Amino acid sequence: MSEVFFYHLQGRPLEAALPQLLEKCLERGWRCVVQASSQERVEALDQALWTYDEASFLPHGTDRQPESARQPILLTTSESNPNGAVVRFLLDEAAIPDASAYTRVIHMFQGEEPAQIDHARAQWRAAKAAGHEVAYWQQTAEGRWQRR
Numbered sequence: 001m002s003e004v005f006f007y008h009l010q011g012r013p014l015e016a017a018l019p020q021l022l023e024k025c026l027e028r029g030w031r032c033v034v035q036a037s038s039q040e041r042v043e044a045l046d047q048a049l050w051t052y053d054e055a056s057f058l059p060h061g062t063d064r065q066p067e068s069a070r071q072p073i074l075l076t077t078s079e080s081n082p083n084g085a086v087v088r089f090l091l092d093e094a095a096i097p098d099a100s101a102y103t104r105v106i107h108m109f110q111g112e113e114p115a116q117i118d119h120a121r122a123q124w125r126a127a128k129a130a131g132h133e134v135a136y137w138q139q140t141a142e143g144r145w146q147r148r
Contacts (some may be wrong), residue, residue: 002099004127004134006120010111012143014091015048021106022049022058022073025087030103033074033085037092039064042075049073093119099132111139 009017018034025032036042042062049058060073063082068074074083079097081088086103090096093116099105107123109116127134137145 001130001132002102003104004096004099004123004132005104005106006124006134006136007106007108007145008111008120008136008138009108010139011141012139014108014110015045015052016143017139018045018089018091018108019049019052019056019058021089022060023056026058026072030087031072031074031083031085032087032089033076033081033083034089035076035079035091035094037077037094039077041092042077045075049075096123096127099127099130105132 007017007021022032034045036045046060046062049060058073059071060075061068061071063074063076063078069082071083074085081101088097088102088105090105090107093109096105096107107120109120111117124134136148138148140146
């Protein structure tokens, strides 16, 4: 079974938290696909990943670019997995696809938005019912992740 992790964003925005998690995945040699709800969100994330840290570089692209299947990190609005990712990030209340196709599925949601919290809870129940290992991670005041 796959690991399905829920990351509760509090205090730091997605654009600050996502790059850290993507870096950890790349350190492990994992390819990632990041699914957002709109093309505008994909474009904003694309810009954020280029500029989030002057000393770092996250190799990535979008599914609208040529040879998107070669990207170690692919940003998309689609449920497909053209780059053969083993980790899928779900943003903006995206539904968990067939989690068994991935080593890890990471659902990131905003702590201040009731609709996103309700959606995350429903996704938690569905993942648990499907037999996946589920875990909840919460941001500390310093922006670190703590498993609860």
